[in-house]
Amino acid sequence: MSRRDEVLAVAERLLEAEGPEAVTMRRLAAELGMQAPSLYKHVRSKDDVEAGLQERALLQMGAAISTAGPDLHALAAAYRAWATAHPRLYRLATGRPLRRDALSPGVEESAAAPVVAAAGGDEHRARALWALAHGLVDLELADRFPPGADLDLTWRAALEAFARPA
Amino acid sequence: MSRRDEVLAVAERLLEAEGPEAVTMRRLAAELGMQAPSLYKHVRSKDDVEAGLQERALLQMGAAISTAGPDLHALAAAYRAWATAHPRLYRLATGRPLRRDALSPGVEESAAAPVVAAAGGDEHRARALWALAHGLVDLELADRFPPGADLDLTWRAALEAFARPA
DNA sequence: CCAGACTGGCTAACGCCGTTAGCCACCCCC
DNA sequence: GGGGGTGGCTAACGGCGTTAGCCAGTCTGG
Numbered sequence: 018m019s020r021r022d023e024v025l026a027v028a029e030r031l032l033e034a035e036g037p038e039a040v041t042m043r044r045l046a047a048e049l050g051m052q053a054p055s056l057y058k059h060v061r062s063k064d065d066v067e068a069g070l071q072e073r074a075l076l077q078m079g080a081a082i083s084t085a086g087p088d089l090h091a092l093a094a095a096y097r098a099w100a101t102a103h104p105r106l107y108r109l110a111t112g113r114p115l116r117r118d119a120l121s122p123g124v125e126e127s128a129a130a131p132v133v134a135a136a137g138g139d140e141h142r143a144r145a146l147w148a149l150a151h152g153l154v155d156l157e158l159a160d161r162f163p164p165g166a167d168l169d170l171t172w173r174a175a176l177e178a179f180a181r182p183a
Numbered sequence: 184m185s186r187r188d189e190v191l192a193v194a195e196r197l198l199e200a201e202g203p204e205a206v207t208m209r210r211l212a213a214e215l216g217m218q219a220p221s222l223y224k225h226v227r228s229k230d231d232v233e234a235g236l237q238e239r240a241l242l243q244m245g246a247a248i249s250t251a252g253p254d255l256h257a258l259a260a261a262y263r264a265w266a267t268a269h270p271r272l273y274r275l276a277t278g279r280p281l282r283r284d285a286l287s288p289g290v291e292e293s294a295a296a297p298v299v300a301a302a303g304g305d306e307h308r309a310r311a312l313w314a315l316a317h318g319l320v321d322l323e324l325a326d327r328f329p330p331g332a333d334l335d336l337t338w339r340a341a342l343e344a345f346a347r348p349a
Numbered sequence: 350c351c352a353g354a355c356t357g358g359c360t361a362a363c364g365c366c367g368t369t370a371g372c373c374a375c376c377c378c379c
Numbered sequence: 380g381g382g383g384g385t386g387g388c389t390a391a392c393g394g395c396g397t398t399a400g401c402c403a404g405t406c407t408g409g
Contacts, residue, residue: 020386042367051387054368058386063367112278114326144328145315145341152318153311160280162310175311178344186357208396217358220397224357229396 020059024049025069032070032105040066067109068119074103074110075120079128089180092135093150093172100154108158111151142179149175186225190215191235198236198271206232233275234285240269240276241286245294255346258301259316259338266320274324277317308345315341 018026027048032040042063046053060066078099085095100107117125129143136143153172156162162171184192193214198206208229212219226232244265251261266273283291295309302309319338322328328337 041365043365052389053366054370054389055387057368108278111321111325111327112274139340140332141337141340142344144322144332144337145319145344148318148322148337148341149311149315150318151322152314152316155277155321156310156314156317159277161277166306166310171307171310171314174305174307175314178308178311207394209394218360219395220360220399221358223397 021069024056024060024066025073028066028070029073029106032109033103036105037109065119067113068116070106071110071113071115072120072124074106075124075128077103078107078110079124079131082131083127085131087131087134089135089146089176092131093176096150097154097172100158104158107154111155136179146179149179187235190222190226190232191239194232195236195239195272198275199269202271203275231285233279234282236272237276237279237281238286238290240272241290241294243269244273244276245290245297248297249293251297253297253300255301255312255342258297259342262316263320263338266324270324273320277321302345312345315345 024045028040028045031044031048042056043053045066046056049056060069078096081099082092082095085091115125129147132147133140133143136146153168153175157168162168190211194206194211197210197214208222209219211232212222215222226235244262247265248258248261251257281291295313298313299306299309302312319334319341323334328334
Protein backbone atom coordinates (compact mmCIF):
# COMPACT_ATOMS: atom_id res chain seq x y z
CA MET A 18 0.00 0.00 0.00
CA SER A 19 1.72 3.11 -1.22
CA ARG A 20 1.70 6.30 0.79
CA ARG A 21 -0.66 7.77 -1.76
CA ASP A 22 -3.12 4.99 -1.10
CA GLU A 23 -2.89 5.63 2.61
CA VAL A 24 -3.82 9.23 2.02
CA LEU A 25 -6.73 8.15 -0.14
CA ALA A 26 -7.92 5.66 2.45
CA VAL A 27 -7.93 8.34 5.13
CA ALA A 28 -9.67 10.75 2.77
CA GLU A 29 -12.36 8.21 2.02
CA ARG A 30 -13.00 7.48 5.67
CA LEU A 31 -13.08 11.17 6.51
CA LEU A 32 -15.36 11.99 3.61
CA GLU A 33 -17.89 9.35 4.51
CA ALA A 34 -17.77 10.08 8.22
CA GLU A 35 -17.82 13.87 8.27
CA GLY A 36 -18.69 15.06 4.80
CA PRO A 37 -16.76 16.75 2.02
CA GLU A 38 -16.02 19.96 3.93
CA ALA A 39 -13.99 17.91 6.43
CA VAL A 40 -11.65 16.69 3.72
CA THR A 41 -9.05 19.45 3.79
CA MET A 42 -5.35 19.07 3.25
CA ARG A 43 -4.65 20.20 6.80
CA ARG A 44 -7.12 17.75 8.25
CA LEU A 45 -5.87 14.90 6.11
CA ALA A 46 -2.33 15.65 7.21
CA ALA A 47 -3.32 15.78 10.88
CA GLU A 48 -5.08 12.45 10.55
CA LEU A 49 -1.82 11.00 9.22
CA GLY A 50 0.29 12.67 11.90
CA MET A 51 1.98 15.18 9.66
CA GLN A 52 1.77 18.78 8.50
CA ALA A 53 -0.21 19.82 5.46
CA PRO A 54 2.71 20.61 3.14
CA SER A 55 4.15 17.14 3.68
CA LEU A 56 1.12 15.70 1.95
CA TYR A 57 2.45 17.06 -1.31
CA LYS A 58 5.24 14.51 -1.17
CA HIS A 59 2.61 11.82 -1.80
CA VAL A 60 -0.11 13.61 -3.71
CA ARG A 61 -0.02 16.27 -6.39
CA SER A 62 -2.95 18.41 -5.23
CA LYS A 63 -6.32 18.23 -3.58
CA ASP A 64 -7.83 17.67 -6.99
CA ASP A 65 -5.54 14.68 -7.31
CA VAL A 66 -6.93 13.32 -4.05
CA GLU A 67 -10.46 13.68 -5.36
CA ALA A 68 -9.53 12.00 -8.61
CA GLY A 69 -8.11 9.14 -6.56
CA LEU A 70 -11.33 8.88 -4.58
CA GLN A 71 -13.24 8.81 -7.84
CA GLU A 72 -11.20 5.89 -9.07
CA ARG A 73 -11.62 4.07 -5.75
CA ALA A 74 -15.37 4.55 -5.99
CA LEU A 75 -15.43 3.19 -9.52
CA LEU A 76 -13.45 0.14 -8.49
CA GLN A 77 -15.53 -0.61 -5.41
CA MET A 78 -18.78 -0.07 -7.22
CA GLY A 79 -17.72 -2.19 -10.17
CA ALA A 80 -16.85 -5.00 -7.80
CA ALA A 81 -20.11 -4.64 -5.89
CA ILE A 82 -22.37 -4.82 -8.92
CA SER A 83 -20.43 -7.53 -10.69
CA THR A 84 -21.44 -9.97 -7.94
CA ALA A 85 -25.10 -9.50 -8.80
CA GLY A 86 -25.21 -11.48 -12.00
CA PRO A 87 -27.16 -10.55 -15.11
CA ASP A 88 -30.56 -10.17 -13.42
CA LEU A 89 -31.91 -6.66 -13.79
CA HIS A 90 -33.44 -6.38 -10.34
CA ALA A 91 -30.43 -7.84 -8.58
CA LEU A 92 -28.12 -5.50 -10.45
CA ALA A 93 -30.25 -2.48 -9.58
CA ALA A 94 -30.43 -3.55 -5.96
CA ALA A 95 -26.66 -3.90 -5.79
CA TYR A 96 -26.16 -0.50 -7.39
CA ARG A 97 -28.58 1.17 -5.04
CA ALA A 98 -27.18 -0.62 -2.02
CA TRP A 99 -23.61 0.44 -2.71
CA ALA A 100 -24.58 4.04 -3.39
CA THR A 101 -26.65 4.43 -0.26
CA ALA A 102 -23.96 2.73 1.81
CA HIS A 103 -21.37 5.26 0.55
CA PRO A 104 -23.48 8.30 -0.27
CA ARG A 105 -20.80 10.96 -0.10
CA LEU A 106 -18.28 8.96 -2.02
CA TYR A 107 -20.92 8.22 -4.63
CA ARG A 108 -21.79 11.87 -5.03
CA LEU A 109 -18.17 12.97 -5.11
CA ALA A 110 -17.36 10.37 -7.74
CA THR A 111 -20.28 11.24 -9.99
CA GLY A 112 -20.23 14.95 -9.27
CA ARG A 113 -16.87 15.69 -10.84
CA PRO A 114 -16.03 15.11 -14.48
CA LEU A 115 -14.39 11.79 -15.23
CA ARG A 116 -10.66 12.22 -15.81
CA ARG A 117 -10.04 9.28 -18.10
CA ASP A 118 -6.33 10.08 -18.43
CA ALA A 119 -5.87 9.82 -14.65
CA LEU A 120 -7.69 6.50 -14.52
CA SER A 121 -6.05 3.09 -14.51
CA PRO A 122 -6.93 1.48 -17.82
CA GLY A 123 -9.88 -0.88 -17.80
CA VAL A 124 -11.50 0.50 -14.68
CA GLU A 125 -14.27 2.22 -16.58
CA GLU A 126 -15.05 -0.72 -18.83
CA SER A 127 -15.12 -3.33 -16.09
CA ALA A 128 -17.47 -1.19 -14.02
CA ALA A 129 -19.78 -0.80 -16.99
CA ALA A 130 -19.70 -4.43 -18.08
CA PRO A 131 -22.41 -5.78 -15.74
CA VAL A 132 -24.80 -3.08 -16.84
CA VAL A 133 -24.25 -3.82 -20.52
CA ALA A 134 -24.76 -7.50 -19.82
CA ALA A 135 -28.04 -6.86 -18.01
CA ALA A 136 -29.20 -4.73 -20.91
CA GLY A 137 -28.69 -7.64 -23.30
CA GLY A 138 -25.66 -6.10 -24.96
CA ASP A 139 -27.51 -3.06 -26.28
CA GLU A 140 -25.28 -0.12 -25.47
CA HIS A 141 -28.07 2.44 -25.63
CA ARG A 142 -30.31 0.38 -23.41
CA ALA A 143 -27.37 -0.05 -21.05
CA ARG A 144 -26.76 3.66 -20.82
CA ALA A 145 -30.43 4.32 -20.28
CA LEU A 146 -30.53 1.77 -17.50
CA TRP A 147 -27.44 3.24 -15.94
CA ALA A 148 -28.89 6.73 -16.16
CA LEU A 149 -32.11 5.54 -14.57
CA ALA A 150 -30.30 4.00 -11.62
CA HIS A 151 -28.01 6.97 -11.26
CA GLY A 152 -30.90 9.41 -11.45
CA LEU A 153 -32.88 7.58 -8.80
CA VAL A 154 -29.90 7.39 -6.46
CA ASP A 155 -28.78 10.94 -7.09
CA LEU A 156 -32.21 12.48 -6.55
CA GLU A 157 -32.70 10.42 -3.43
CA LEU A 158 -29.33 11.47 -2.00
CA ALA A 159 -30.10 15.13 -2.78
CA ASP A 160 -33.43 14.86 -0.91
CA ARG A 161 -35.37 15.72 -4.04
CA PHE A 162 -38.14 13.20 -3.56
CA PRO A 163 -40.94 14.29 -1.27
CA PRO A 164 -40.45 12.97 2.25
CA GLY A 165 -42.40 9.78 2.78
CA ALA A 166 -42.27 8.68 -0.83
CA ASP A 167 -41.98 4.90 -1.09
CA LEU A 168 -38.85 4.61 -3.16
CA ASP A 169 -38.96 0.82 -3.25
CA LEU A 170 -42.13 1.13 -5.28
CA THR A 171 -40.57 3.78 -7.49
CA TRP A 172 -37.64 1.49 -8.24
CA ARG A 173 -40.03 -1.35 -9.06
CA ALA A 174 -42.01 0.85 -11.40
CA ALA A 175 -38.84 2.06 -13.06
CA LEU A 176 -37.41 -1.40 -13.62
CA GLU A 177 -40.68 -2.79 -14.94
CA ALA A 178 -40.43 -0.45 -17.88
CA PHE A 179 -37.03 -1.89 -18.73
CA ALA A 180 -37.90 -5.49 -18.04
CA ARG A 181 -40.88 -5.51 -20.40
CA PRO A 182 -39.90 -7.07 -23.72
CA ALA A 183 -40.06 -4.87 -26.80
CA MET B 184 -36.67 43.59 -8.39
CA SER B 185 -35.30 43.53 -4.88
CA ARG B 186 -31.62 43.97 -4.22
CA ARG B 187 -31.47 40.30 -3.37
CA ASP B 188 -32.77 39.42 -6.79
CA GLU B 189 -30.15 41.64 -8.38
CA VAL B 190 -27.47 39.71 -6.53
CA LEU B 191 -28.98 36.44 -7.69
CA ALA B 192 -29.19 37.62 -11.28
CA VAL B 193 -25.52 38.54 -11.26
CA ALA B 194 -24.65 35.26 -9.58
CA GLU B 195 -26.52 33.29 -12.21
CA ARG B 196 -24.85 35.11 -15.07
CA LEU B 197 -21.44 34.69 -13.47
CA LEU B 198 -22.01 31.02 -12.72
CA GLU B 199 -23.04 30.18 -16.25
CA ALA B 200 -20.31 32.30 -17.86
CA GLU B 201 -17.31 31.38 -15.73
CA GLY B 202 -18.21 28.41 -13.60
CA PRO B 203 -18.90 27.89 -9.92
CA GLU B 204 -15.43 28.85 -8.72
CA ALA B 205 -16.00 32.36 -10.09
CA VAL B 206 -19.02 32.88 -7.88
CA THR B 207 -17.32 34.30 -4.79
CA MET B 208 -18.70 36.95 -2.50
CA ARG B 209 -15.89 39.33 -3.44
CA ARG B 210 -16.45 38.81 -7.14
CA LEU B 211 -20.21 39.20 -6.82
CA ALA B 212 -19.70 42.42 -4.91
CA ALA B 213 -17.25 43.77 -7.48
CA GLU B 214 -19.71 42.98 -10.25
CA LEU B 215 -22.28 45.07 -8.39
CA GLY B 216 -19.84 47.88 -7.68
CA MET B 217 -19.52 47.31 -3.96
CA GLN B 218 -17.32 45.62 -1.39
CA ALA B 219 -17.88 42.07 -0.25
CA PRO B 220 -19.20 42.79 3.23
CA SER B 221 -21.90 45.05 1.80
CA LEU B 222 -23.44 42.01 0.15
CA TYR B 223 -24.54 40.84 3.54
CA LYS B 224 -27.03 43.68 3.68
CA HIS B 225 -28.98 41.89 0.94
CA VAL B 226 -28.13 38.23 1.40
CA ARG B 227 -27.63 36.12 4.48
CA SER B 228 -24.67 34.04 3.32
CA LYS B 229 -23.16 32.42 0.29
CA ASP B 230 -25.28 29.39 1.00
CA ASP B 231 -28.28 31.68 0.82
CA VAL B 232 -27.16 32.80 -2.63
CA GLU B 233 -26.92 29.21 -3.78
CA ALA B 234 -30.34 28.43 -2.37
CA GLY B 235 -31.67 31.39 -4.33
CA LEU B 236 -30.06 30.10 -7.49
CA GLN B 237 -31.62 26.73 -6.84
CA GLU B 238 -35.06 28.27 -6.62
CA ARG B 239 -34.46 30.28 -9.79
CA ALA B 240 -33.45 27.13 -11.61
CA LEU B 241 -36.56 25.34 -10.43
CA LEU B 242 -38.77 28.18 -11.61
CA GLN B 243 -37.12 28.51 -15.00
CA MET B 244 -37.09 24.81 -15.61
CA GLY B 245 -40.69 24.40 -14.54
CA ALA B 246 -41.67 27.11 -16.98
CA ALA B 247 -39.60 25.60 -19.77
CA ILE B 248 -41.03 22.10 -19.51
CA SER B 249 -44.61 23.22 -18.93
CA THR B 250 -44.70 24.59 -22.47
CA ALA B 251 -44.06 21.12 -23.89
CA GLY B 252 -47.49 19.63 -23.31
CA PRO B 253 -48.19 16.07 -22.18
CA ASP B 254 -46.19 14.30 -24.92
CA LEU B 255 -43.38 12.23 -23.46
CA HIS B 256 -40.81 12.98 -26.14
CA ALA B 257 -41.56 16.69 -26.20
CA LEU B 258 -41.28 16.86 -22.43
CA ALA B 259 -37.98 15.02 -22.44
CA ALA B 260 -36.65 17.23 -25.21
CA ALA B 261 -37.60 20.36 -23.28
CA TYR B 262 -35.98 19.03 -20.12
CA ARG B 263 -32.80 18.12 -21.91
CA ALA B 264 -32.72 21.40 -23.82
CA TRP B 265 -33.05 23.52 -20.71
CA ALA B 266 -30.42 21.56 -18.81
CA THR B 267 -27.84 21.68 -21.59
CA ALA B 268 -28.52 25.38 -22.13
CA HIS B 269 -27.82 26.09 -18.44
CA PRO B 270 -25.49 23.27 -17.46
CA ARG B 271 -23.85 24.85 -14.44
CA LEU B 272 -27.07 26.17 -13.02
CA TYR B 273 -28.62 22.75 -13.54
CA ARG B 274 -25.82 21.02 -11.71
CA LEU B 275 -25.75 23.53 -8.90
CA ALA B 276 -29.49 23.22 -8.43
CA THR B 277 -29.52 19.42 -8.38
CA GLY B 278 -26.21 19.05 -6.62
CA ARG B 279 -27.24 20.57 -3.33
CA PRO B 280 -30.00 19.23 -1.10
CA LEU B 281 -33.39 20.83 -1.64
CA ARG B 282 -34.15 23.30 1.15
CA ARG B 283 -37.93 23.15 1.11
CA ASP B 284 -38.25 25.64 3.96
CA ALA B 285 -36.34 28.27 1.96
CA LEU B 286 -38.50 27.70 -1.12
CA SER B 287 -41.49 29.77 -2.13
CA PRO B 288 -44.51 27.51 -1.71
CA GLY B 289 -45.75 25.78 -4.84
CA VAL B 290 -42.50 26.02 -6.75
CA GLU B 291 -41.70 22.36 -6.35
CA GLU B 292 -45.18 21.13 -7.24
CA SER B 293 -45.58 23.27 -10.33
CA ALA B 294 -42.21 22.15 -11.64
CA ALA B 295 -43.17 18.53 -11.11
CA ALA B 296 -46.68 18.78 -12.56
CA PRO B 297 -45.79 18.33 -16.25
CA VAL B 298 -43.84 15.20 -15.48
CA VAL B 299 -46.68 13.68 -13.50
CA ALA B 300 -49.06 14.53 -16.34
CA ALA B 301 -46.81 12.87 -18.91
CA ALA B 302 -46.61 9.79 -16.73
CA GLY B 303 -50.39 9.47 -16.77
CA GLY B 304 -50.79 10.52 -13.16
CA ASP B 305 -48.80 7.60 -11.75
CA GLU B 306 -46.47 9.14 -9.20
CA HIS B 307 -43.99 6.29 -9.26
CA ARG B 308 -43.83 6.31 -13.04
CA ALA B 309 -43.41 10.07 -12.88
CA ARG B 310 -40.48 9.82 -10.48
CA ALA B 311 -38.90 7.11 -12.58
CA LEU B 312 -39.25 9.24 -15.69
CA TRP B 313 -37.80 12.22 -13.89
CA ALA B 314 -34.90 10.16 -12.61
CA LEU B 315 -34.24 8.83 -16.10
CA ALA B 316 -34.08 12.32 -17.58
CA HIS B 317 -32.01 13.64 -14.71
CA GLY B 318 -29.64 10.71 -14.89
CA LEU B 319 -29.09 11.12 -18.62
CA VAL B 320 -28.48 14.84 -18.28
CA ASP B 321 -26.30 14.53 -15.21
CA LEU B 322 -24.08 11.82 -16.64
CA GLU B 323 -23.75 13.72 -19.89
CA LEU B 324 -22.79 16.95 -18.10
CA ALA B 325 -20.24 15.05 -16.00
CA ASP B 326 -18.66 13.58 -19.15
CA ARG B 327 -19.41 10.06 -18.05
CA PHE B 328 -20.53 8.75 -21.38
CA PRO B 329 -17.75 7.63 -23.69
CA PRO B 330 -16.80 10.33 -26.17
CA GLY B 331 -18.58 9.86 -29.45
CA ALA B 332 -21.62 8.13 -27.98
CA ASP B 333 -24.77 9.08 -29.86
CA LEU B 334 -26.87 10.41 -27.02
CA ASP B 335 -29.87 11.13 -29.22
CA LEU B 336 -30.16 7.41 -29.77
CA THR B 337 -29.72 6.73 -26.08
CA TRP B 338 -32.55 9.13 -25.25
CA ARG B 339 -34.77 7.44 -27.84
CA ALA B 340 -34.01 4.01 -26.43
CA ALA B 341 -34.69 5.26 -22.92
CA LEU B 342 -38.01 6.83 -23.76
CA GLU B 343 -39.21 3.85 -25.75
CA ALA B 344 -39.15 1.79 -22.59
CA PHE B 345 -41.45 4.28 -20.92
CA ALA B 346 -43.70 4.81 -23.91
CA ARG B 347 -44.46 1.11 -24.35
CA PRO B 348 -47.86 0.28 -22.86
CA ALA B 349 -47.99 -2.17 -19.96
C1' DC C 350 -38.55 71.55 11.09
C1' DC C 351 -35.84 68.71 13.20
C1' DA C 352 -34.58 64.37 15.85
C1' DG C 353 -34.22 59.85 15.63
C1' DA C 354 -34.20 55.46 13.29
C1' DC C 355 -33.37 52.87 9.40
C1' DT C 356 -30.75 51.72 5.12
C1' DG C 357 -26.79 50.51 2.83
C1' DG C 358 -22.42 51.49 2.08
C1' DC C 359 -17.34 51.31 4.05
C1' DT C 360 -12.58 49.49 6.38
C1' DA C 361 -10.25 46.28 9.25
C1' DA C 362 -9.72 42.02 10.67
C1' DC C 363 -10.15 36.85 11.82
C1' DG C 364 -9.51 32.16 10.85
C1' DC C 365 -9.59 28.97 7.45
C1' DC C 366 -8.17 27.22 2.83
C1' DG C 367 -4.72 25.24 -0.97
C1' DT C 368 -0.24 25.74 -2.20
C1' DT C 369 4.90 26.99 -2.71
C1' DA C 370 9.67 27.75 -1.28
C1' DG C 371 13.32 26.43 1.09
C1' DC C 372 15.52 23.75 4.62
C1' DC C 373 17.21 19.59 6.78
C1' DA C 374 17.58 14.84 8.90
C1' DC C 375 17.75 10.29 7.69
C1' DC C 376 18.87 6.15 5.02
C1' DC C 377 20.66 3.45 1.33
C1' DC C 378 24.07 2.32 -1.99
C1' DC C 379 28.41 2.71 -4.33
C1' DG D 380 32.19 7.35 4.13
C1' DG D 381 30.13 10.41 0.98
C1' DG D 382 25.99 11.59 -2.29
C1' DG D 383 21.53 11.52 -3.47
C1' DG D 384 16.93 10.48 -2.91
C1' DT D 385 13.00 10.41 0.52
C1' DG D 386 10.01 12.57 3.49
C1' DG D 387 9.46 15.34 7.03
C1' DC D 388 9.44 20.53 8.75
C1' DT D 389 8.47 26.01 9.17
C1' DA D 390 7.21 30.23 7.08
C1' DA D 391 4.62 32.48 4.07
C1' DC D 392 1.28 34.02 0.24
C1' DG D 393 -3.03 35.08 -1.68
C1' DG D 394 -7.82 34.12 -1.57
C1' DC D 395 -11.92 32.66 0.74
C1' DG D 396 -16.44 33.54 3.82
C1' DT D 397 -17.69 36.21 7.44
C1' DT D 398 -18.05 39.57 11.51
C1' DA D 399 -17.56 43.92 13.98
C1' DG D 400 -17.94 48.47 14.02
C1' DC D 401 -18.43 52.85 11.84
C1' DC D 402 -20.85 56.43 9.26
C1' DA D 403 -23.38 59.15 5.57
C1' DG D 404 -27.63 59.70 3.76
C1' DT D 405 -32.70 59.42 3.85
C1' DC D 406 -37.07 59.08 5.54
C1' DT D 407 -40.51 59.80 9.07
C1' DG D 408 -43.15 61.02 13.21
C1' DG D 409 -43.87 64.62 16.62
